[in-house]
Amino acid sequence: xxxxxLKLTVNGTEHECLAEPRELLIHVLRERLNLTxxxxxxETSHCGACTVDIDGQSVKACTVLAAQAQGxxxxxxxxxxxxxxxxxxxxxxxxxxxLQCGFCTPGMITRAWRLLQENPSPTEEEVRFGMxxxxxxxxxxxxxxxxxxxxxxxxxxxxxxxx
Amino acid sequence: xxxxxxEREERIAKLKGLGCSRKRVEDARFTQGKGNYxxxxxxxxxxxxxxxxxxxxxxxxxSINADAAKALPGVLAVLTAADLAPLNLHWMPTLAGDxxxxxxxxxxxxxxxxxxxxxATDRYVAADAVELVEVDYEDLPVVVDPxxxxxxxxxxxxxxxxxxxxxxxxxxxxxxxxxxxxxxxHAATEAALAEAEVVAExxxxxxxxxxxxxxxxxxxxxxxxxxxxxTVWGTFQAPHAVRTVASLISxxxxxxxxxxxxxxxxxxxxxxxxxxxxxxxxxxxIVTGQPVKWVEDRMENxxxxxxxRDYWMKGRIAATRDGRxxxxxxxxxxxxxxFDACADPxxxxxxxxxxxxxxxxxxxxxxxxEGVYTNKAPGGVAYRCSFRVTEAAYFIERMIEVLALKLGxxxxxxxxxxFIRKEQFPYPSALGWEYDSGDYHTAWExxxxxVDYAGLRREQAERLEAFRRGETRRLxxxxxxxxxxxxxxxxxxxxxxxxxGMFDSCEIRIHPTGSAIxxxxxxxxxxxxxxxxxxxxxxxxxxxxxxxxxxxxDTDTAPYGxxxxxxxxxxxxxxxxxxxxxxxxxxxxxxAAWLLEVHEGDLEWDVDRFVVKGAxxxxxxxxxxxxxxxxxxxxxxxxxxxxxxxxxxxxxxYPFGAYICVMEIDVDTGEHEVRQVYALDDCxxxxxxxxxxxxxxxxxTEAYAIAMAQEIAYDDLGNVKNSTxxxxxxxxxxxxxxxxxxxxxxxxxTR
Ligand code: FES
Ligand code: FES
Numbered sequence: 001x002x003x004x005x006l007k008l009t010v011n012g013t014e015h016e017c018l019a020e021p022r023e024l025l026i027h028v029l030r031e032r033l034n035l036t037x038x039x040x041x042x043e044t045s046h047c048g049a050c051t052v053d054i055d056g057q058s059v060k061a062c063t064v065l066a067a068q069a070q071g072x073x074x075x076x077x078x079x080x081x082x083x084x085x086x087x088x089x090x091x092x093x094x095x096x097x098x099l100q101c102g103f104c105t106p107g108m109i110t111r112a113w114r115l116l117q118e119n120p121s122p123t124e125e126e127v128r129f130g131m132x133x134x135x136x137x138x139x140x141x142x143x144x145x146x147x148x149x150x151x152x153x154x155x156x157x158x159x160x161x162x163x
Numbered sequence: 164x165x166x167x168x169x170e171r172e173e174r175i176a177k178l179k180g181l182g183c184s185r186k187r188v189e190d191a192r193f194t195q196g197k198g199n200y201x202x203x204x205x206x207x208x209x210x211x212x213x214x215x216x217x218x219x220x221x222x223x224x225x226s227i228n229a230d231a232a233k234a235l236p237g238v239l240a241v242l243t244a245a246d247l248a249p250l251n252l253h254w255m256p257t258l259a260g261d262x263x264x265x266x267x268x269x270x271x272x273x274x275x276x277x278x279x280x281x282x283a284t285d286r287y288v289a290a291d292a293v294e295l296v297e298v299d300y301e302d303l304p305v306v307v308d309p310x311x312x313x314x315x316x317x318x319x320x321x322x323x324x325x326x327x328x329x330x331x332x333x334x335x336x337x338x339x340x341x342x343x344x345x346x347x348x349h350a351a352t353e354a355a356l357a358e359a360e361v362v363a364e365x366x367x368x369x370x371x372x373x374x375x376x377x378x379x380x381x382x383x384x385x386x387x388x389x390x391x392x393x394t395v396w397g398t399f400q401a402p403h404a405v406r407t408v409a410s411l412i413s414x415x416x417x418x419x420x421x422x423x424x425x426x427x428x429x430x431x432x433x434x435x436x437x438x439x440x441x442x443x444x445x446x447x448x449i450v451t452g453q454p455v456k457w458v459e460d461r462m463e464n465x466x467x468x469x470x471x472r473d474y475w476m477k478g479r480i481a482a483t484r485d486g487r488x489x490x491x492x493x494x495x496x497x498x499x500x501x502f503d504a505c506a507d508p509x510x511x512x513x514x515x516x517x518x519x520x521x522x523x524x525x526x527x528x529x530x531x532x533e534g535v536y537t538n539k540a541p542g543g544v545a546y547r548c549s550f551r552v553t554e555a556a557y558f559i560e561r562m563i564e565v566l567a568l569k570l571g572x573x574x575x576x577x578x579x580x581x582f583i584r585k586e587q588f589p590y591p592s593a594l595g596w597e598y599d600s601g602d603y604h605t606a607w608e609x610x611x612x613x614v615d616y617a618g619l620r621r622e623q624a625e626r627l628e629a630f631r632r633g634e635t636r637r638l639x640x641x642x643x644x645x646x647x648x649x650x651x652x653x654x655x656x657x658x659x660x661x662x663x664g665m666f667d668s669c670e671i672r673i674h675p676t677g678s679a680i681x682x683x684x685x686x687x688x689x690x691x692x693x694x695x696x697x698x699x700x701x702x703x704x705x706x707x708x709x710x711x712x713x714x715x716x717d718t719d720t721a722p723y724g725x726x727x728x729x730x731x732x733x734x735x736x737x738x739x740x741x742x743x744x745x746x747x748x749x750x751x752x753x754x755a756a757w758l759l760e761v762h763e764g765d766l767e768w769d770v771d772r773f774v775v776k777g778a779x780x781x782x783x784x785x786x787x788x789x790x791x792x793x794x795x796x797x798x799x800x801x802x803x804x805x806x807x808x809x810x811x812x813x814x815x816x817y818p819f820g821a822y823i824c825v826m827e828i829d830v831d832t833g834e835h836e837v838r839q840v841y842a843l844d845d846c847x848x849x850x851x852x853x854x855x856x857x858x859x860x861x862x863x864t865e866a867y868a869i870a871m872a873q874e875i876a877y878d879d880l881g882n883v884k885n886s887t888x889x890x891x892x893x894x895x896x897x898x899x900x901x902x903x904x905x906x907x908x909x910x911x912x913t914r
Contacts, residue, residue: 037196101689102193103428
């Protein structure tokens with residue numbers, strides 16, 4: 001099948017590659033760009049394991065063709081930590097035991113990262129609702145919710161301190 | 164001398180040993196997308212395998228035409244049973260002593276069954292080729308109901324064994340009958356039931372469901388033709404057992420097979436078995452000389468790899484009028500699907516279902532489990548529990564509720580009246596187990612008090628009154644359970660899988676500068692072994708957990724172990740870790756004695772050091788001893804500090820717990836709200852309370868899912884009705900209730 005020329009900015013780095021027009025973004029990220037952080041749990045847009053951020057929105061990367069992301073700025077779990085180390089959300093997932101097998105975790109954290117930009121001080125209900133597109137089979141969510149709320153508090157405190 | 168001084172407390176805290184909610188060492192990788200799951204593995208030249216699967220539940224295969232598929236550019240091979248037959252690999256043994264088709268041999272027996280295996284250069288081409296394979300099927304009558312399957316004149320499903328009257332677990336009485344397994348005293352139970360003042364009966368169906376880990380099953384097989392070595396990375400909960408089975412069925416010497424379980428994205432029993440995908444990937448790699456990856460998609464996972472439950476449990480429970488239980492009988496019709504591929508210890512084809520007398524002192528009991536073939540997928544695994552123990556717990560707890568209704572007695576009181584009392588342990592159960600320890604009354608009272616049980620019952624009664632007056636449509640339900648599990652399989656004398664005793668092992672090497680590596684034959688799928696096993700060891704050998712690496716899942720480096728499933732790793736491999744640690748300590752004591760120029764008997768262990776009795780200023784820390792073991796010539800001792808232990812548990816362990824759930828349900832719409840879930844667990848000594856709580860949350864969420872909607876259901880034609888995450892219910896954060904966890908701690912007496 002004829003391939004198309006894709007240009008994507010992923011985690012701040014520009015990438016170019018060839019891919020078939022029918023290839024899903026998750027496959028291009030994982031197979032062609034070697035970003036294996038986002039996972040595949042269903043390929044039917046139910047589980048959220050493949051969640052990435054495209055131009056400021058959480059997107060399940062199995063739901064879009066790579067071609068649809070032409071020219072987009074994408075953030076994956078590999079791009080969440082800063083030069084100073086883990087992001088506060090990552091720290092809080094560890095602190096509050098928000099993960100077990102870790103398979104859902106990249107998608108969860110990538111989603112939480114966007115959620116806390118959309119709503120920096122969510123209630124528990126808002127976190128549960130805002131994260132409902134991401135399934136976890138291990139944790140029962142309670143500690144994930146705790147982690148996201150703790151990260152929100154920490155990020156807000158840091159923001160205040162900076163002002 | 165071992166008084167708790169602040170200095171000593173500080174040394175203990177530094178170890179991060181037993182009882183500490185140590186943060187997990189795994190998490191830095193997982194939170195940054197640096198996990199290493201099987202689909203992340205990229206070997207140069209990797210090919211992709213994909214299955215042609217049967218759309219029919221029961222059909223004869225007239226022909227398979229793979230010409231068009233083979234002609235597709237990028238396709239290297241299309242394997243069918245005919246290609247595997249010369250290698251004798253078209254069938255494989257199951258863990259339950261049956262055999263299973265690797266690729267359909269003349270017929271298919273369930274929807275989603277593997278018919279042909281396509282090997283191509285990428286996953287898109289493989290999927291295209293699957294579409295091009297033409298299979299001509301001839302429909303056969305389908306049986307999805309195990310009771311129908313046992314009727315005279317029912318279609319013969321397993322024609323390969325149709326005439327066999329002896330199965331792997333005793334006589335077969337019908338062509339779709341697999342086994343009947345019994346425990347207890349049938350005659351005495353019938354007599355007690357006949358004489359009883361009260362008998363309650365119930366047919367309880369624990370429906371078929373699926374563990375559905377977020378990562379599906381898969382593997383990468385790589386045959387190195389130069390050195391003759393086969394390496395297989397895969398989602399294996401039992402890597403060593405997979406190696407032995409792979410060697411037995413392929414004829415490749417076991418030392419030439421290396422099985423590696425990388426990070427596993429959840430297992431819950433789904434990743435115990437050996438699946439056709441693994442065999443086909445291995446064969447394809449041998450044929451092509453290239454690595455072959457096979458990763459199933461979600462639909463394949465739900466349709467074809469191991470399910471859980473599917474037990475029809477007919478119960479009869481007898482009691483005196485004042486509520487003393489006098490007998491229990493269970494008759495189970497177990498739907499095993501098309502092949503008996505249950506993952507149970509070999510001598511227990513119904514797992515440990517005979518723990519079904521639960522927490523109660525029942526004088527006589529009997530249980531019989533009949534395994535039946537139907538046109539459904541094979542499996543029958545321990546889904547977040549020990550072998551068939553959730554089925555058993557559900558059975559007895561439901562029977563107690565049914566009896567309480569019949570007696571007009573409060574169900575909590577009925578339980579308390581019949582609990583095994585703490586002074587009765589060790590307690591021999593009527594079905595043949597010896598419960599090692601327990602204190603059920605204490606746990607039960609704590610639980611009832613925590614939820615204000617009496618208050619809840621009052622509120623429930625008032626609500627019912629209001630409902631009768633027409634003031635509300637919402638009723639309150641109070642779910643009670645006090646379960647006793649049986650975990651830690653198991654003693655080699657009666658627990659084995661295909662002849663491999665169910666011990667576990669640990670090998671420890673202490674490095675000169677006071678750090679260590681421990682290797683085990685288990686494999687975490689999220690349980691956090693790298694964190695918790697290091698804690699066990701830290702408490703045993705006095706080196707900080709932060710300085711201990713735990714490595715699992717590589718058969719070339721780890722000592723032989725039976726793997727992680729059925730709630731066995733902590734009681735068995737955790738104990739092996741402690742035992743190996745004690746061997747280290749024994750040698751360390753000799754080294755310390757030599758260094759301190761005293762007799763070994765003059766030393767005592769204190770947290771992280773050996774101290775001369777009565778002279779606390781004279782000591783050697785484990786770190787100092789470790790260094791000495793590598794740099795001193797100590798008479799009579801070999802250099803180095805290493806140990807390995809194979810632990811064969813003398814008994815199982817019997818953890819228990821009390822769970823209470825309060826819900827409100829609208830009687831018209833069925834709309835529900837879970838008001839409260841309280842979970843008290845007694846798992847004995849608590850290694851890492853944070854990790855335990857996380858495990859309980861996960862288990863509760865499975866329970867909620869199964870209770871509310873999660874099911875693998877079939878229609879009459881054998882079509883799977885819930886084969887995507889659209890129809891198979893996995894709760895999200897939104898529906899999942901909030902949990903309150905609690906504990907009591909009754910240490911196991913099994914040593
Ligand atoms: S893999 Fe994309 S949502 Fe499940
Ligand atoms: S941690 Fe395993 S799926 Fe979420």
